[in-house]
Amino acid sequence: MSGHRKKIMDRIYAELFPEFEFKKFKGIEVVGDIAILKIPRELEPYRFRIGEEVLKHMPSIKTVLRQLSPTSGSHRVRGFEWLAGERKTVTFHKEHGCTFKVDLSKVYFSPRLFFERLRIAQLTKPGEVIVNMFAGVGCFSIIIAKLKPVSKVYSIDINPDAYKLMVENTKLNRVEGIVIPILGDSKSIAEEALIGSADRVLMPLPELACSYLPSAILCLKDSRGWIHYYDFVKASSNEDPVKKLSEKVSKLLDTLTPHWSIENSKVVRTIASRTYQVVLDIHIS
Ligand SMILES: C[S@@+](CC[C@H](N)C(=O)[O-])C[C@H]1O[C@@H](n2cnc3c(N)ncnc32)[C@H](O)[C@@H]1O
Known part of the structure; x- marks a missing residue:
C-alpha cells in the first residue's frame, strides 16, 4: 500500500471511528480505478459508509470492493462484495509502461x-x-x-x-x-x-x-x-x-x-x- 493511500485510510478511519485501534486496520489495494478493502469484522456494519468515504477522498477511484475471500481454486480468484461507486469488476491497470485489462471476479x-x-x-x-x-x-x-x-x-x-x-x-x-x-x-x-x-x-x-x-x-x-x-x-x-x-x-x-x-x-x-x-x-x- 502506498504511503499516501495509507495516510488517507488512516484519516478516514480516524474520522469515522475515533475509538478504533489502528493496528487492526487491514489495508487497501488498488487495481486500475478499483479499490479493494479488507474490512475488520467489528466494522462490517459500516462497510458501505467506509466505501463512500474512499470514493470521496480518492478521486481516481471509481469503484470500491470489499475482499470477502482470499485467492482460491485452480484459477486463484478472490471473492468480492461491492461497496461503493460503479458496479463493475473490470478495470485497466498500468504497470511498467504496459496496460492490463483485468476482470477481478474472473481472474x-x-x-x-x-x-x-x-x-x-x-x-x-x-x-x-x-x-x-x-x-x-x-x-x-x-x-x-x-x-x-x-x-x-x-x-x-x-x-x-x-x-x-x-x-x-x-x-x-x-x-x-x-x-x-x-x-x-x-x-x-x-x-x-x-x-x-x-x-x-x-x-x-x-x-x-x-x-x-x-x-x-x-x-x-x-x-x-x-x-x-x-x-x-x-x-x-x-x-x-x-x-x-x-x-x-x-x-x-x-x-x-x-x-x-x-x-x-x-x-x-x-x-x-x-x-x-x-x-x-x-x-x-
Ligand atoms: C498466481 S496466478 C499468476 C498470474 C500471473 N503470473 C500474474 O502475475 O498475474 C496463477 C495462474 O495460474 C493459472 N493456473 C492454475 N493452474 C494451472 C495449470 N495447471 N496450468 C496453467 N495455468 C494454471 C491460474 O489460472 C492463474 O491465472
Missing part, C-alpha cells in the same frame, strides 16, 4: 508483484525464448516483451477468462507474435509442445511449482537455462524461509538433473503471519 491479479515482474524482465536477455507456465492475464510475459527484445514468450494459463484477457492484453500492448497465449494445463502443454524450446521458464504459481518442476526442466533448450521457481513457505521465528525452501528444492533438483545451482533467492512478499512467498532463481547447466 487472478495482484499489484503486489510489481517489483518482481520488473526484476524478471531485467534478467532476460535479447533473443531469449521464454515459457511462462502460469501466465494469468499476461503481466510477466507482456512486461518482458515490452522491455526486452526477446524472441518469444509462450504464455500458458488454464483459466479461459485469463486466456481471453491475455489475448486482448497482447494486442493492447502491441506484443502479438512475441507473447503467444496458450490455453490449457501447462504440464501437458510443456510436455506435448514445448520440450527443448526455452532459455528461461517462469513458474509463478506456488501451489503447483513443486509438482510441475520436472516439466519446467524438460522445456529448457539443450537441458540448460534458468527457472524462476515461486513457492509458499511457513517458517517459525527461528527459521529462515529462504533457506528452508532452498533445502527442500535442492533435494528435488538432485533427483531431476545433475548440474544445477540456486543463483539467487529471496522473499518476494509476506502472505500471512510467518508465511512467505519465496523465489529461487535456479540455473541448470
Whole structure:
C-alpha cells in the first residue's frame, strides 16, 4: 500500500471511528480505478459508509470492493462484495509502461508483484525464448516483451477468462507474435509442445511449482537455462524461509538433473503471519 493511500485510510478511519485501534486496520489495494478493502469484522456494519468515504477522498477511484475471500481454486480468484461507486469488476491497470485489462471476479491479479515482474524482465536477455507456465492475464510475459527484445514468450494459463484477457492484453500492448497465449494445463502443454524450446521458464504459481518442476526442466533448450521457481513457505521465528525452501528444492533438483545451482533467492512478499512467498532463481547447466 502506498504511503499516501495509507495516510488517507488512516484519516478516514480516524474520522469515522475515533475509538478504533489502528493496528487492526487491514489495508487497501488498488487495481486500475478499483479499490479493494479488507474490512475488520467489528466494522462490517459500516462497510458501505467506509466505501463512500474512499470514493470521496480518492478521486481516481471509481469503484470500491470489499475482499470477502482470499485467492482460491485452480484459477486463484478472490471473492468480492461491492461497496461503493460503479458496479463493475473490470478495470485497466498500468504497470511498467504496459496496460492490463483485468476482470477481478474472473481472474487472478495482484499489484503486489510489481517489483518482481520488473526484476524478471531485467534478467532476460535479447533473443531469449521464454515459457511462462502460469501466465494469468499476461503481466510477466507482456512486461518482458515490452522491455526486452526477446524472441518469444509462450504464455500458458488454464483459466479461459485469463486466456481471453491475455489475448486482448497482447494486442493492447502491441506484443502479438512475441507473447503467444496458450490455453490449457501447462504440464501437458510443456510436455506435448514445448520440450527443448526455452532459455528461461517462469513458474509463478506456488501451489503447483513443486509438482510441475520436472516439466519446467524438460522445456529448457539443450537441458540448460534458468527457472524462476515461486513457492509458499511457513517458517517459525527461528527459521529462515529462504533457506528452508532452498533445502527442500535442492533435494528435488538432485533427483531431476545433475548440474544445477540456486543463483539467487529471496522473499518476494509476506502472505500471512510467518508465511512467505519465496523465489529461487535456479540455473541448470
Ligand atoms: C498466481 S496466478 C499468476 C498470474 C500471473 N503470473 C500474474 O502475475 O498475474 C496463477 C495462474 O495460474 C493459472 N493456473 C492454475 N493452474 C494451472 C495449470 N495447471 N496450468 C496453467 N495455468 C494454471 C491460474 O489460472 C492463474 O491465472
